[in-house]
Amino acid sequence: MTHRHSALLSGVGNTRVGALPEASCLGLHAQATQGALADAGLSLRDVDGVICAYSFVEPYPMLSSVFCEYMGIQPAVTFSLQLGGATGATMIMQAAALVEAGYARHVLCVTADNRLSGMSRDGAVAALAGFGHPEFEVPYGLSIPAAYALVAQRYLHETGATVEQLAAIAVQHRAHAALHPDAHQRTPITLDEVMHSRTIASPLRLLDCCLISDGGAAVIVSAADTAADLRAPRVRLLGAGQGHTHEHLIAAPSLTDFGCKQAAARAFARAGVKTTDIDVAEIYDSFTITLLVELESIGFFQRGEAGPAAARGELGLNGRLPCNTHGGLLSFGHSGAAGGMFHVVEAVRQLRGECGARQVRDAELAFVHGDGGVLSAHCSLVLVRA
């Protein structure tokens, strides 16, 4: 199998993640960009495509144009993209399409936000609640955690999974984050601490929910024939796919099966691989339940088997499917669209063998998945070590 024509993920970078009150949102974009450029062995003038996402703290209607102005660059192609938690993966899919079609050589995909320091916690929670339907959800006080809690309650009912199994996911993610120097939360937690943290929306407790962090991440996607110009041209995009079933929870066709099924199936078909070929998976984990339903809906586990597997440690570094090896949104951090991009960054580093204590041995094939809304918009990527 040769991948000579597939786009390269040529550089990755992330800022520190956590409370960064000294940084602006655009400043975090710049920091992440510099990290990715240095990693790729490129300079800013090599970049001829720029894809940005969105910011709650600095809500420009044309963020990518503002970012290019801030950096003093005039790319051949730029746009901003909004797909909630699926944004990061979708940016990579679009960047690859641009370089494979010849519209650009090196596309910078950059995401950042500073919701922790740039807005109040209440402000961030209220902004997220705006994802709800303005007439049929928001007037009822449906928060994002409450929407996922409705998914969780139904999932527990249908599968017999337990809150202990949800808690095991949170504990595993924290253990991974403890091995990453940039993670927001690195202090180990126990099942008991997760299950006795305060209730946010039953059955979800505080430690079932992702963090709110400041931070940024950038990935450069380069044309296949630029390999000679790059420092580490080793990771390629083998396949990508999307799946979309709804935006609002009240319109979701199922509470246990989601567009991740179609997104992953399309990405796997394009890559010519299957779930059992994957060595490491970086899958969106806005809540513990998010990962659990997606693992089964995608097909990594049979219905009802992901929870017991998590409890047995099978999502750990030496498990059957090492998952969210950086600690995910639950413990590495979640800063808007950068949250999903951290998963891409980690997958690239795993495939290059750069992860030290958290390295998955002989990782050759990685799966990345992002979802936005309430399991509404999905994008999957299959990355390969070339």
Next chain:
Amino acid sequence: MMPLPHPNADSRAYWEGTALGELRYQRCSDCGHAQFPPRAVCLRCAGALQWARSAGQGSIHSYTVVARAPSAAFKSAVPYVLVLVDMDEGFRLLLTLRDPQTAPTIGQRVRVVFESTEDPAICLPQAVQDGD
């Protein structure tokens, strides 16, 4: 201030109905498909829609007890129970379960009641356990 709906051309008949104590939903006059939220076209056949009146009975598809309010407007309301209700006519609503007499369960029967709001033109449908 509670966030209240601003009816538009798609939803106006729904909110006019709730103000009269009627729960209305869209049904396609061509294929019979029941749909919610209201839209300009039938999702199944793109046919013509008409408004039908629901009997206001359904079963809980899922529920949660919300302890952390999404905004200042709901801080005095927590904890409250949100339920996704599968209405007998084949559409799904998100409602608050008012004054539950027993713990909510999936499959439990509920019926719709109508609550006035700060806006005299808007009544919000809510759920109560059947038999109340």
